[in-house]
Structures are given as structure tokens and as C-alpha cells.
Amino acid sequence: MASPRQMASRVTISRPDDKWSSALSSVLLWCNAVAPRRSIWLGISVAGWVAACAGGDSPADLGAPSAVHLDVPPRASASAARAPAAPITCKDPPCPLFDWMATHMEPALEAGDLAALEAQFAELPAMAPPPRDYPNWVSIARDGASAAQAGEGDAARAACRSCHEQYVDRYARELRKRRI
Secondary structure: OOOHHHHHOOEEEOOOOOHHHHHHHHHHHHHHHHOHHHHHHHHHHHHHHHHHHOOOOOHHHHOOOOOEEEOOOOOOOHHHHOOOOOOOOOOOOOOHHHHHHHHHHHHHHHHOOHHHHHHHHHHHHHHOOOOOOOOOHHHHHHHHHHHHHOOOHHHHHHHHHHHHHHHHHHHHHHOOOOOO
């Protein structure tokens, strides 16, 4: 919500020296703060009430301004007003699977230790989430193990990349805290 000072900068009245004008300005600011979509109608209603209480027939009898301009931008929808959330990643703790991969898979990949990598790939099917949600998890792990056993480091890395491209975002959103 805008501050009163910001709102005041959006209200202009043609006779700023008039007491009625400053009262109306205050009313419009208040109305805009309370109910932005209804501020014009509230302001007009209050102006009529002020005129009736003062004993005049119309606001013009009180020296009312000839024009009141309220420059209020349209309200953004609730979804547009929300700041975009930062993407969730498995690097955000806690993520047991990320921790396991960082301590087991990553060192084997970096060292080029295909025998250790094959053993790590062999453990991955036991860590698989429900197959209906992650249907290729087990087959990718088996393909990676086969590639590492055959001495094909690039194919093993491709298996890692394939699984990450398919599942890392969804896993981070849905199962990041899942125990393995």
C-alpha cells in the first residue's frame, strides 16, 4: 500500500488554498487507503455529507473546487503483486539425495574412478522415488552403471545429465527432504 505522502502526490485539487479543498483531499486520501476501488464514490458521498452538514445545498455553496483529479494506478492482482519465488534447488539444505551424490557420485566422477561410479550407480535404484512419478530413474541408473562398467566415462556422465535434466527440478520441489 502506498504511504500517505505517496497518495497525496496523486491527488490534485483545483483550489488548494480552500479549507473545503484540503478537507476533501484528506477524505480522498483516507478513502483511497481504506478502499482504493471505491475511493471516488466514498469521496463524493462524504463531500455531499459535508455539504449537507454545513447547511448548503451543494458543495459549490461551500466554495468547492471545480475539479478533483485522483490519479491512482490500477491495483495489481494478488498473483502479480507477489514477488517471484526463488527456485528451489537440491543445493538448499536439507536434501539427503544431494548430500549423498556430493559425497559419493561427484568424487568418483571427478577422479574418473569408473569402478566406484559403477557401484554408486548400482545403489541409485534403491533410492528411486515412486516409479509412476519418476519412470526413467531406475533405467537411467542402470544405463549409467553399464556405461561405467564398460569404461565409457562420457556415457556415464550422459546418464547423470539425463536424470538431472528430467528430474532435478521436480525432485527439488516435491521430494527435497525425502530420506534416502
